[in-house]
Amino acid sequence: MPLGAFKAGLLGAAGVPFTYSTTGSPSTGVDGSYTWLKWTGSGSFIVDSGSSAGEVLVVAGGGGGGGQANANMHGGGGGAGGMQTATPTLTVGTHTVTVGAGGAGGSNNSGTNGSNSVFGSTTSAGGGKGAHYHYGV
Numbered sequence: 001m002p003l004g005a006f007k008a009g010l011l012g013a014a015g016v017p018f019t020y021s022t023t024g025s026p027s028t029g030v031d032g033s034y035t036w037l038k039w040t041g042s043g044s045f046i047v048d049s050g051s052s053a054g055e056v057l058v059v060a061g062g063g064g065g066g067g068q069a070n071a072n073m074h075g076g077g078g079g080a081g082g083m084q085t086a087t088p089t090l091t092v093g094t095h096t097v098t099v100g101a102g103g104a105g106g107s108n109n110s111g112t113n114g115s116n117s118v119f120g121s122t123t124s125a126g127g128g129k130g131a132h133y134h135y136g137v
Contacts (some may be wrong), residue, residue, distance in 0.1 A: 002056060002105040014017040014107045017048070017049060017050050018049065018050035018051065018052045018090075019047075019048040019049045019050060020045060020046060020047050020048055020090075021046045021048060022037065022043060022044065022045055023043040023044045023046070024039050024041050024042055024043015024044065024097060025041070025043065026034030026038055026039040026040075026043065026097075032125075034055075039097045039099055040099060041099055042088035042097055042098050042099050043097045044094050044095060044096055044097055045094075045095040045097060045119075045120075046093070046094050046095070047090050047091060047092045047093060047095070048092070049092060050092075051087070051089055051090060051091045051092070052090045053087060053088075053090070053130075054086075054087065054088050054089070054090045055085070055086075055087055055090055056084075056085065056086045056087070056119045056120070056122055057084075057085050058080055058083070058084045058085075058086075058117050058118065058119050058122050058124040059065075059082075059083050059117060059124060060081030060082045060083075060100040060114055060115065060116050060117040060124040060125055060126045060127065061081045061100035061101045061102040061103065061114030061115045061116075061117065061126050061127065062078050062079065062080050062081045062102045062103065062114045062126075062127040063079045063093050063102075063103040063111055063112070063113050063114045063126065063127035063129045063130060064078045064080075064102065064103030064104045064105040064106065064111025064112050064113075064114070064129055064130060065077045065078045065105045065106065065111050065130035066105075066106045066109070066110045066111050066129070066131045066132040066133070067105065067106035067107040067108045067109055067110075067111070067132055068108070068132075068133070074133060075100070075106055075110070075111070075130050075131060075132045075133060076130040076131045076133075077130050078102075078103055078105075078114065078127055078128065079106070079114075079128035079129075079130075079131055080124075080127050081100065081102070081114045081117070081124060081126055081127045081129035082116075082124040082125040082126070082127070083124055084122050084123065084124045086119075086120075086121075086122040087119055088121070088122070090120065095119065095120040096118065096119075097118070097119055098116070098117060098118040098119075099112065099113065099117055100114055100115030100116045100117040100118075100124070100126050101114065101115045102114050102115075102127075103115075103126070103127065103129055105130075106129075106130065106132050108132065109132045110129050110130065110131050110132045111126065111129040111130040112129050113126050113128055113129045114126030114127040114128075115120075
């Protein structure tokens, strides 16, 4: 889940107001002098004019747990999705937002890996899949 924040009302070096638009319907809010945006689905952050220092938190999808072979054998849990922080300068242009999905749980087999999440050039790796217990292996 990419989450971005920037100081509201900033002016660029030439006194140009910082204006932006988004796709993907992020939720938004204001906390003190910061405006924050949170995407739960992929989209983009488009800087129309000016620039701003941003603070970005990118969380990837977790891995799916392994399935059970029978009532006495159970699979392992999937790994947590990775987390990255960054402080990019948000300049004019489109900054891609990709929200990584969690991995599918296994049914009598291993789960699947979680998917990566990305904001601009900041990438968090998806979590690893949970294993399935193979009796006698």
